[in-house]
Amino acid sequence: xxxxxYQAKEILARFGxxxxxxxxxxxxxxxxxxxxxxxxxxxxxxxQVHSGGRGEAxxxxxxxxxxEIREYSSALFGRKLVTRQTGGAGKLIGRVxxxxxxxIRQELxxxxxxxxxxxxxxxxxxxxxxxxxxxxxxxxxxxxxRMTIDPATGFLEFQARELAFGLGLQSGQVAxxxxxxxxxxxxxxxxxxxxxxxxxxxxxxxxxxxxxxAKMSFDDNALFRHQEISELRDMSQENPxxxxxADRGLSYVSxxxxxxxxxxxxxxxxxxxxxxxxxxxxxxNFLDIxxxxxxxxxxxxFRTVLxxxxxxxxxxxxxxxxxxxxxxxxxVVQAFTKAEIKVPVVVRLSGTNVEQGKQIxxxxxxxxxxxxxxxxxxxxxxxxxxxxxxx
Ligand code: GDP
Ligand code: MN
Numbered sequence: 001x002x003x004x005x006y007q008a009k010e011i012l013a014r015f016g017x018x019x020x021x022x023x024x025x026x027x028x029x030x031x032x033x034x035x036x037x038x039x040x041x042x043x044x045x046x047x048q049v050h051s052g053g054r055g056e057a058x059x060x061x062x063x064x065x066x067x068e069i070r071e072y073s074s075a076l077f078g079r080k081l082v083t084r085q086t087g088g089a090g091k092l093i094g095r096v097x098x099x100x101x102x103x104i105r106q107e108l109x110x111x112x113x114x115x116x117x118x119x120x121x122x123x124x125x126x127x128x129x130x131x132x133x134x135x136x137x138x139x140x141x142x143x144x145x146r147m148t149i150d151p152a153t154g155f156l157e158f159q160a161r162e163l164a165f166g167l168g169l170q171s172g173q174v175a176x177x178x179x180x181x182x183x184x185x186x187x188x189x190x191x192x193x194x195x196x197x198x199x200x201x202x203x204x205x206x207x208x209x210x211x212x213x214a215k216m217s218f219d220d221n222a223l224f225r226h227q228e229i230s231e232l233r234d235m236s237q238e239n240p241x242x243x244x245x246a247d248r249g250l251s252y253v254s255x256x257x258x259x260x261x262x263x264x265x266x267x268x269x270x271x272x273x274x275x276x277x278x279x280x281x282x283x284x285n286f287l288d289i290x291x292x293x294x295x296x297x298x299x300x301x302f303r304t305v306l307x308x309x310x311x312x313x314x315x316x317x318x319x320x321x322x323x324x325x326x327x328x329x330x331x332v333v334q335a336f337t338k339a340e341i342k343v344p345v346v347v348r349l350s351g352t353n354v355e356q357g358k359q360i361x362x363x364x365x366x367x368x369x370x371x372x373x374x375x376x377x378x379x380x381x382x383x384x385x386x387x388x389x390x391x
Contacts, residue, residue: 001218002050003232006097008214011191015183017198018176018210022099024048031073032066034098042101045069047076049091050237052132052199052215053083059093062101069098092236102212103205108167109136109144110181110198112188120148121188123155123181127167129200155185169203176209191229192222220246241285245304250287250297252304257282258312259381260305260343262298264289264323272317275374281382284310291322298331302339312388315381316347317374325349325357333364344369344384348377 003011009019023034035043047059054060059081063069073096080090107129115122126136128143137144145166149155160178169177184196197215204210223230235243245252251266259276261283263269269286276283285308289301305314318328332347348371349357361368369384371377 001220001223001229001233002237003216003218003229004048004050004095004097004234005046005214006048006095007232008196008216009211011216012183012187012196012198012211012214015187017180017183018208019214020044020099020102020210020212022097025073025096025098026094028070028074028077031096031098032070035063035066035069038098038100040100043069044099044101045072045076046097046099047081047093048095048097049081049083049086049093050234051081051083051085051091052197053085054081057081057083059083094234094236102202102210104200104202104212105205105207106203107200107212108202109133110184110196110201112184112193112196114194115148118148120151121185123147123149123163123185125163125167125181129202133197133199149185151189154189155182157182170207172207173203173209180209180211187216191226192219193217194219241304241307244307245287248300248304250289250301250304252285252287254285254308255283256310257284258310258385260284260308260311260314261286262289262301262305262314262316262318263287264291264293264318264320268317268319272315272374272378275378276315276382279375279378279382281378281385284308284312289318289323293323293328293331295327295331295334298328299335299338302331302335302341306339306341306343311343313344313346313381313384314341315377316345316349317377318347318349318351320349320351320353320357323351324353325351326353326360329357329360332368333360333366336364336366336368344381344388346371346377346380346384348372348374 006024013019021038025031025034043063045061047054061072076093080092082090109126109129111124113122125145126143128140160181164174164177195217198211200212202210202212218229242252259281263272273283287301287305346369369380
Protein backbone atom coordinates (compact mmCIF):
# COMPACT_ATOMS: atom_id res chain seq x y z
CA UNK A 1 0.00 0.00 0.00
CA UNK A 2 1.22 3.48 -0.87
CA UNK A 3 0.58 6.59 1.21
CA UNK A 4 0.79 10.32 0.57
CA UNK A 5 3.89 12.46 1.06
CA TYR A 6 2.40 14.34 4.01
CA GLN A 7 1.51 11.05 5.73
CA ALA A 8 5.01 9.66 5.18
CA LYS A 9 6.51 12.85 6.58
CA GLU A 10 4.36 12.64 9.69
CA ILE A 11 5.44 9.04 10.29
CA LEU A 12 9.13 9.75 9.66
CA ALA A 13 8.98 12.81 11.93
CA ARG A 14 7.79 10.56 14.75
CA PHE A 15 10.94 8.50 14.26
CA GLY A 16 13.13 11.61 14.44
CA UNK A 17 13.45 12.82 10.84
CA UNK A 18 13.32 16.60 10.49
CA UNK A 19 10.63 17.73 8.02
CA UNK A 20 9.44 21.20 6.93
CA UNK A 21 6.51 22.77 8.78
CA UNK A 22 3.37 22.21 6.76
CA UNK A 23 -0.38 21.84 6.67
CA UNK A 24 -2.81 19.74 4.65
CA UNK A 25 -5.64 21.34 2.71
CA UNK A 26 -8.80 20.03 1.04
CA UNK A 27 -9.74 23.34 -0.61
CA UNK A 28 -7.97 26.40 -2.09
CA UNK A 29 -9.21 28.54 0.83
CA UNK A 30 -7.83 26.13 3.36
CA UNK A 31 -4.52 26.04 1.47
CA UNK A 32 -4.30 29.84 1.59
CA UNK A 33 -5.15 29.85 5.31
CA UNK A 34 -2.45 27.25 6.03
CA UNK A 35 0.21 29.74 4.97
CA UNK A 36 -0.82 32.04 7.85
CA UNK A 37 -0.62 29.19 10.34
CA UNK A 38 2.82 28.20 9.05
CA UNK A 39 4.14 31.76 8.93
CA UNK A 40 7.01 33.08 6.83
CA UNK A 41 6.71 34.58 3.37
CA UNK A 42 7.47 31.78 0.90
CA UNK A 43 5.64 28.51 0.68
CA UNK A 44 5.64 25.42 -1.48
CA UNK A 45 2.28 24.01 -2.59
CA UNK A 46 2.41 20.31 -3.43
CA UNK A 47 -0.25 18.15 -5.05
CA GLN A 48 -0.77 15.01 -2.96
CA VAL A 49 -0.97 12.07 -5.34
CA HIS A 50 0.58 8.63 -5.06
CA SER A 51 3.37 9.31 -7.51
CA GLY A 52 6.80 10.81 -7.84
CA GLY A 53 7.77 13.22 -10.59
CA ARG A 54 5.14 15.74 -9.48
CA GLY A 55 7.55 18.64 -9.76
CA GLU A 56 8.20 18.25 -13.48
CA ALA A 57 4.48 17.54 -14.07
CA UNK A 58 3.44 20.89 -12.60
CA UNK A 59 2.27 19.57 -9.24
CA UNK A 60 4.75 21.49 -7.06
CA UNK A 61 4.99 25.30 -6.95
CA UNK A 62 6.80 27.92 -4.94
CA UNK A 63 4.37 30.71 -3.93
CA UNK A 64 4.96 34.14 -2.38
CA UNK A 65 1.48 35.08 -1.13
CA UNK A 66 -1.76 33.53 0.09
CA UNK A 67 -3.61 34.66 -3.03
CA GLU A 68 -1.00 32.95 -5.19
CA ILE A 69 -1.48 29.77 -3.13
CA ARG A 70 -5.27 30.01 -3.55
CA GLU A 71 -5.00 30.54 -7.28
CA TYR A 72 -2.50 27.74 -7.88
CA SER A 73 -4.37 25.24 -5.70
CA SER A 74 -7.71 26.06 -7.41
CA ALA A 75 -6.07 24.88 -10.61
CA LEU A 76 -4.94 21.65 -8.90
CA PHE A 77 -8.06 20.47 -7.04
CA GLY A 78 -10.21 18.04 -8.99
CA ARG A 79 -7.66 17.74 -11.77
CA LYS A 80 -5.75 14.59 -12.62
CA LEU A 81 -2.01 14.95 -12.43
CA VAL A 82 -0.20 13.00 -15.13
CA THR A 83 3.39 12.22 -14.18
CA ARG A 84 5.88 9.88 -15.78
CA GLN A 85 4.84 7.28 -13.20
CA THR A 86 1.03 7.51 -13.35
CA GLY A 87 0.35 6.53 -16.95
CA GLY A 88 -1.94 8.55 -19.18
CA ALA A 89 -4.97 8.43 -16.87
CA GLY A 90 -3.16 10.39 -14.16
CA LYS A 91 -4.13 10.59 -10.49
CA LEU A 92 -6.82 12.72 -8.94
CA ILE A 93 -5.73 15.67 -6.80
CA GLY A 94 -8.02 15.82 -3.78
CA ARG A 95 -5.54 17.18 -1.24
CA VAL A 96 -2.67 19.64 -1.37
CA UNK A 97 0.11 20.11 1.15
CA UNK A 98 1.42 23.58 1.95
CA UNK A 99 4.90 23.86 3.41
CA UNK A 100 7.33 26.54 4.44
CA UNK A 101 9.82 27.01 1.59
CA UNK A 102 13.35 26.21 2.59
CA UNK A 103 16.64 27.64 1.53
CA ILE A 104 18.35 24.68 -0.15
CA ARG A 105 22.13 24.35 -0.24
CA GLN A 106 22.36 20.77 -1.44
CA GLU A 107 19.99 17.99 -2.53
CA LEU A 108 20.80 14.39 -1.57
CA UNK A 109 19.08 11.10 -2.31
CA UNK A 110 18.13 8.54 0.35
CA UNK A 111 16.22 5.32 -0.24
CA UNK A 112 15.65 2.12 1.71
CA UNK A 113 14.45 -0.98 -0.09
CA UNK A 114 14.27 -4.72 0.46
CA UNK A 115 17.19 -6.37 -1.28
CA UNK A 116 15.98 -9.82 -2.25
CA UNK A 117 19.46 -11.17 -3.01
CA UNK A 118 20.88 -10.51 0.45
CA UNK A 119 17.41 -10.80 2.05
CA UNK A 120 18.15 -7.59 3.92
CA UNK A 121 17.16 -3.97 4.02
CA UNK A 122 19.44 -2.01 1.71
CA UNK A 123 20.16 1.68 2.17
CA UNK A 124 20.82 3.56 -1.06
CA UNK A 125 22.21 7.08 -0.93
CA UNK A 126 23.69 9.65 -3.24
CA UNK A 127 25.08 13.16 -3.04
CA UNK A 128 23.28 13.81 -6.35
CA UNK A 129 19.68 14.19 -5.16
CA UNK A 130 16.69 15.67 -6.93
CA UNK A 131 16.65 13.43 -10.00
CA UNK A 132 14.91 10.04 -10.00
CA UNK A 133 17.00 7.05 -8.90
CA UNK A 134 16.53 5.34 -12.29
CA UNK A 135 17.97 8.39 -14.00
CA UNK A 136 20.72 8.64 -11.42
CA UNK A 137 21.79 5.01 -11.89
CA UNK A 138 22.08 5.59 -15.62
CA UNK A 139 23.85 8.93 -15.55
CA UNK A 140 25.94 8.76 -12.37
CA UNK A 141 26.15 5.09 -11.33
CA UNK A 142 29.36 5.79 -9.40
CA UNK A 143 27.60 8.43 -7.30
CA UNK A 144 25.32 5.82 -5.68
CA UNK A 145 26.30 4.31 -2.33
CA ARG A 146 24.73 1.09 -1.09
CA MET A 147 24.82 -0.57 2.31
CA THR A 148 22.97 -3.71 3.44
CA ILE A 149 22.00 -3.92 7.09
CA ASP A 150 22.36 -7.02 9.22
CA PRO A 151 19.00 -7.54 10.96
CA ALA A 152 20.76 -9.04 14.01
CA THR A 153 22.60 -5.82 14.80
CA GLY A 154 20.39 -3.23 13.11
CA PHE A 155 21.75 -0.09 11.50
CA LEU A 156 24.69 0.85 13.72
CA GLU A 157 25.81 4.41 14.39
CA PHE A 158 29.25 3.91 12.83
CA GLN A 159 27.68 2.54 9.63
CA ALA A 160 25.34 5.50 9.39
CA ARG A 161 28.27 7.88 9.90
CA GLU A 162 30.31 6.03 7.28
CA LEU A 163 27.48 6.53 4.81
CA ALA A 164 27.22 10.23 5.71
CA PHE A 165 30.97 10.70 5.21
CA GLY A 166 30.68 8.80 1.93
CA LEU A 167 28.22 11.42 0.75
CA GLY A 168 30.84 14.08 1.41
CA LEU A 169 28.87 15.73 4.22
CA GLN A 170 30.75 18.09 6.49
CA SER A 171 31.39 17.05 10.07
CA GLY A 172 28.64 19.40 11.32
CA GLN A 173 26.02 17.52 9.28
CA VAL A 174 27.20 13.97 9.84
CA ALA A 175 25.43 13.46 13.16
CA UNK A 176 22.12 14.76 11.79
CA UNK A 177 22.42 12.63 8.67
CA UNK A 178 23.22 9.51 10.69
CA UNK A 179 20.18 10.15 12.89
CA UNK A 180 17.94 10.41 9.83
CA UNK A 181 19.35 7.26 8.21
CA UNK A 182 18.81 5.23 11.38
CA UNK A 183 15.35 6.70 11.94
CA UNK A 184 14.33 5.58 8.44
CA UNK A 185 15.69 2.12 9.12
CA UNK A 186 13.70 1.84 12.36
CA UNK A 187 10.52 3.02 10.65
CA UNK A 188 11.14 0.51 7.86
CA UNK A 189 11.59 -2.39 10.26
CA UNK A 190 8.92 -1.49 12.82
CA UNK A 191 6.13 -0.74 10.34
CA UNK A 192 6.69 -3.51 7.75
CA UNK A 193 7.66 -1.00 5.11
CA UNK A 194 8.77 -2.14 1.65
CA UNK A 195 10.17 1.18 0.46
CA UNK A 196 11.14 4.55 1.92
CA UNK A 197 12.48 7.27 -0.32
CA UNK A 198 13.51 10.77 0.64
CA UNK A 199 14.32 12.60 -2.56
CA UNK A 200 15.55 15.17 -2.02
CA UNK A 201 17.00 15.06 1.46
CA UNK A 202 18.36 18.59 1.64
CA UNK A 203 21.07 20.49 3.43
CA UNK A 204 19.51 23.85 4.23
CA UNK A 205 21.25 27.23 4.13
CA UNK A 206 21.72 27.06 7.89
CA UNK A 207 23.26 23.60 7.68
CA UNK A 208 20.42 21.30 8.79
CA UNK A 209 19.27 18.12 7.08
CA UNK A 210 15.58 18.10 6.18
CA UNK A 211 13.38 15.62 4.30
CA UNK A 212 11.89 17.79 1.55
CA UNK A 213 9.98 14.90 0.00
CA ALA A 214 8.98 11.48 1.33
CA LYS A 215 7.54 8.32 -0.17
CA MET A 216 6.62 5.13 1.70
CA SER A 217 5.06 1.83 0.72
CA PHE A 218 3.89 -0.88 3.08
CA ASP A 219 3.66 -4.65 2.87
CA ASP A 220 -0.04 -5.42 2.29
CA ASN A 221 0.34 -8.80 3.96
CA ALA A 222 1.43 -7.13 7.22
CA LEU A 223 -1.19 -4.39 7.31
CA PHE A 224 -3.35 -6.42 9.67
CA ARG A 225 -0.90 -5.61 12.44
CA HIS A 226 -0.74 -1.87 11.70
CA GLN A 227 -4.30 -0.54 11.84
CA GLU A 228 -3.01 3.03 12.05
CA ILE A 229 -1.28 2.54 8.68
CA SER A 230 -4.35 0.88 7.10
CA GLU A 231 -6.30 4.01 7.93
CA LEU A 232 -4.03 6.04 5.66
CA ARG A 233 -5.38 4.30 2.57
CA ASP A 234 -6.66 6.68 -0.12
CA MET A 235 -8.77 4.72 -2.59
CA SER A 236 -9.01 7.69 -4.97
CA GLN A 237 -5.38 6.93 -5.86
CA GLU A 238 -5.96 3.29 -6.79
CA ASN A 239 -6.99 1.64 -10.04
CA PRO A 240 -10.65 0.84 -9.16
CA UNK A 241 -10.70 -2.61 -10.77
CA UNK A 242 -7.40 -3.63 -9.16
CA UNK A 243 -8.59 -2.33 -5.78
CA UNK A 244 -11.91 -4.19 -6.11
CA UNK A 245 -10.04 -7.42 -6.83
CA ALA A 246 -7.50 -6.93 -4.03
CA ASP A 247 -10.29 -6.30 -1.51
CA ARG A 248 -11.70 -9.73 -2.43
CA GLY A 249 -8.36 -11.44 -2.09
CA LEU A 250 -7.83 -11.77 -5.85
CA SER A 251 -4.65 -10.58 -7.55
CA TYR A 252 -5.54 -8.65 -10.65
CA VAL A 253 -3.25 -6.82 -13.05
CA SER A 254 -4.58 -4.56 -15.76
CA UNK A 255 -2.85 -4.69 -19.17
CA UNK A 256 -3.33 -3.19 -22.64
CA UNK A 257 -4.83 -5.94 -24.84
CA UNK A 258 -8.34 -7.45 -25.21
CA UNK A 259 -8.28 -11.02 -23.85
CA UNK A 260 -9.29 -11.30 -20.20
CA UNK A 261 -7.40 -14.06 -18.39
CA UNK A 262 -8.55 -16.07 -15.37
CA UNK A 263 -5.79 -18.28 -14.14
CA UNK A 264 -4.66 -19.98 -10.96
CA UNK A 265 -1.12 -19.02 -10.02
CA UNK A 266 1.20 -16.30 -11.22
CA UNK A 267 3.54 -18.71 -13.03
CA UNK A 268 0.71 -20.20 -15.08
CA UNK A 269 -0.49 -16.64 -15.75
CA UNK A 270 2.90 -15.73 -17.24
CA UNK A 271 2.89 -18.85 -19.41
CA UNK A 272 -0.68 -18.17 -20.54
CA UNK A 273 0.09 -14.59 -21.51
CA UNK A 274 3.17 -15.71 -23.41
CA UNK A 275 1.03 -18.24 -25.27
CA UNK A 276 -1.60 -15.61 -26.13
CA UNK A 277 1.17 -13.39 -27.53
CA UNK A 278 2.64 -16.32 -29.45
CA UNK A 279 -0.77 -16.91 -31.07
CA UNK A 280 -0.96 -13.26 -32.10
CA UNK A 281 -3.23 -11.92 -29.35
CA UNK A 282 -2.80 -9.59 -26.40
CA UNK A 283 -4.00 -10.02 -22.79
CA UNK A 284 -6.31 -7.29 -21.38
CA ASN A 285 -5.53 -8.32 -17.83
CA PHE A 286 -4.86 -11.32 -15.71
CA LEU A 287 -6.61 -12.42 -12.63
CA ASP A 288 -5.12 -15.01 -10.34
CA ILE A 289 -7.98 -16.80 -8.57
CA UNK A 290 -5.52 -18.57 -6.29
CA UNK A 291 -5.90 -22.02 -4.76
CA UNK A 292 -9.17 -23.49 -3.46
CA UNK A 293 -11.44 -21.28 -5.53
CA UNK A 294 -15.13 -21.89 -4.81
CA UNK A 295 -17.80 -21.43 -7.52
CA UNK A 296 -18.68 -18.17 -5.78
CA UNK A 297 -15.12 -16.95 -6.06
CA UNK A 298 -15.05 -17.84 -9.76
CA UNK A 299 -18.19 -15.76 -10.24
CA UNK A 300 -16.53 -12.80 -8.50
CA UNK A 301 -13.48 -13.31 -10.68
CA PHE A 302 -15.64 -13.20 -13.85
CA ARG A 303 -17.28 -9.99 -12.71
CA THR A 304 -13.88 -8.46 -12.08
CA VAL A 305 -12.49 -9.42 -15.48
CA LEU A 306 -15.68 -8.24 -17.20
CA UNK A 307 -15.48 -4.86 -15.42
CA UNK A 308 -12.72 -4.02 -17.90
CA UNK A 309 -14.46 -2.72 -21.06
CA UNK A 310 -11.45 -3.68 -23.21
CA UNK A 311 -12.22 -7.39 -22.73
CA UNK A 312 -13.46 -9.03 -25.96
CA UNK A 313 -12.93 -12.65 -24.94
CA UNK A 314 -12.16 -14.53 -21.74
CA UNK A 315 -9.66 -17.30 -21.40
CA UNK A 316 -9.95 -19.48 -18.30
CA UNK A 317 -6.88 -21.61 -17.74
CA UNK A 318 -6.87 -23.75 -14.62
CA UNK A 319 -4.37 -26.35 -13.60
CA UNK A 320 -6.15 -27.70 -10.56
CA UNK A 321 -4.07 -29.07 -7.74
CA UNK A 322 -5.60 -27.56 -4.63
CA UNK A 323 -8.40 -26.26 -6.84
CA UNK A 324 -11.09 -28.56 -8.19
CA UNK A 325 -12.07 -28.45 -11.85
CA UNK A 326 -15.73 -29.23 -11.02
CA UNK A 327 -15.95 -26.15 -8.76
CA UNK A 328 -14.32 -23.99 -11.40
CA UNK A 329 -16.76 -25.33 -14.02
CA UNK A 330 -19.71 -24.67 -11.71
CA UNK A 331 -18.46 -21.14 -11.21
CA VAL A 332 -18.18 -20.62 -14.96
CA VAL A 333 -21.74 -21.86 -15.46
CA GLN A 334 -23.03 -19.62 -12.66
CA ALA A 335 -21.18 -16.69 -14.15
CA PHE A 336 -23.11 -17.19 -17.40
CA THR A 337 -26.45 -17.04 -15.63
CA LYS A 338 -25.56 -14.25 -13.20
CA ALA A 339 -22.86 -12.07 -14.76
CA GLU A 340 -24.30 -11.24 -18.21
CA ILE A 341 -21.43 -12.55 -20.26
CA LYS A 342 -21.53 -11.10 -23.76
CA VAL A 343 -18.08 -12.14 -24.91
CA PRO A 344 -16.77 -15.54 -26.03
CA VAL A 345 -15.37 -17.72 -23.25
CA VAL A 346 -12.72 -20.40 -23.71
CA VAL A 347 -12.05 -22.80 -20.84
CA ARG A 348 -9.10 -25.10 -20.42
CA LEU A 349 -9.21 -27.34 -17.38
CA SER A 350 -6.60 -29.78 -16.21
CA GLY A 351 -5.90 -31.63 -12.97
CA THR A 352 -8.15 -32.57 -10.04
CA ASN A 353 -11.68 -33.65 -11.05
CA VAL A 354 -11.11 -32.64 -14.66
CA GLU A 355 -13.65 -35.18 -16.01
CA GLN A 356 -16.44 -33.90 -13.74
CA GLY A 357 -15.54 -30.34 -14.69
CA LYS A 358 -15.75 -31.02 -18.41
CA GLN A 359 -19.05 -32.84 -17.88
CA ILE A 360 -20.55 -29.83 -16.08
CA UNK A 361 -19.55 -27.53 -18.94
CA UNK A 362 -20.94 -29.94 -21.56
CA UNK A 363 -24.21 -30.50 -19.67
CA UNK A 364 -24.79 -26.77 -19.33
CA UNK A 365 -25.31 -26.44 -23.12
CA UNK A 366 -23.86 -22.95 -22.79
CA UNK A 367 -21.69 -21.49 -25.59
CA UNK A 368 -18.43 -22.26 -23.80
CA UNK A 369 -15.49 -23.26 -25.97
CA UNK A 370 -13.23 -25.82 -24.35
CA UNK A 371 -9.64 -26.84 -25.00
CA UNK A 372 -7.34 -29.59 -23.79
CA UNK A 373 -4.07 -27.75 -24.05
CA UNK A 374 -2.96 -24.22 -23.31
CA UNK A 375 -1.87 -23.72 -26.94
CA UNK A 376 -5.29 -24.75 -28.20
CA UNK A 377 -7.06 -22.51 -25.67
CA UNK A 378 -4.97 -19.47 -26.59
CA UNK A 379 -5.54 -20.11 -30.29
CA UNK A 380 -9.31 -20.32 -29.76
CA UNK A 381 -9.39 -17.12 -27.69
CA UNK A 382 -7.39 -15.20 -30.30
CA UNK A 383 -9.64 -16.57 -33.08
CA UNK A 384 -12.77 -15.61 -31.11
CA UNK A 385 -11.57 -12.01 -30.82
CA UNK A 386 -10.75 -11.90 -34.54
CA UNK A 387 -14.20 -13.31 -35.44
CA UNK A 388 -15.91 -10.76 -33.16
CA UNK A 389 -13.97 -7.90 -34.66
CA UNK A 390 -14.77 -9.07 -38.20
CA UNK A 391 -18.50 -9.33 -37.40
P1 GDP B 1 8.42 15.07 -6.76
O1 GDP B 1 8.69 15.81 -8.04
O2 GDP B 1 7.09 14.37 -6.78
O3 GDP B 1 9.53 14.16 -6.39
O4 GDP B 1 8.25 16.20 -5.60
P2 GDP B 1 9.35 16.86 -4.64
O5 GDP B 1 8.74 16.98 -3.31
O6 GDP B 1 10.65 16.14 -4.69
O7 GDP B 1 9.52 18.33 -5.22
C1 GDP B 1 10.11 18.56 -6.48
C2 GDP B 1 11.16 19.64 -6.38
O8 GDP B 1 10.60 20.87 -5.90
C3 GDP B 1 12.29 19.35 -5.39
O9 GDP B 1 13.29 18.51 -5.94
C4 GDP B 1 12.82 20.73 -5.10
O10 GDP B 1 13.78 21.10 -6.07
C5 GDP B 1 11.58 21.63 -5.24
N1 GDP B 1 11.13 22.03 -3.89
C6 GDP B 1 10.27 21.37 -3.08
N2 GDP B 1 10.16 22.00 -1.89
C7 GDP B 1 10.97 23.09 -1.95
C8 GDP B 1 11.31 24.15 -1.04
O11 GDP B 1 10.86 24.22 0.10
N3 GDP B 1 12.19 25.09 -1.48
C9 GDP B 1 12.71 25.08 -2.73
N4 GDP B 1 13.56 26.03 -3.11
N5 GDP B 1 12.44 24.10 -3.60
C10 GDP B 1 11.57 23.12 -3.23
MN1 MN C 1 10.87 13.98 -4.94
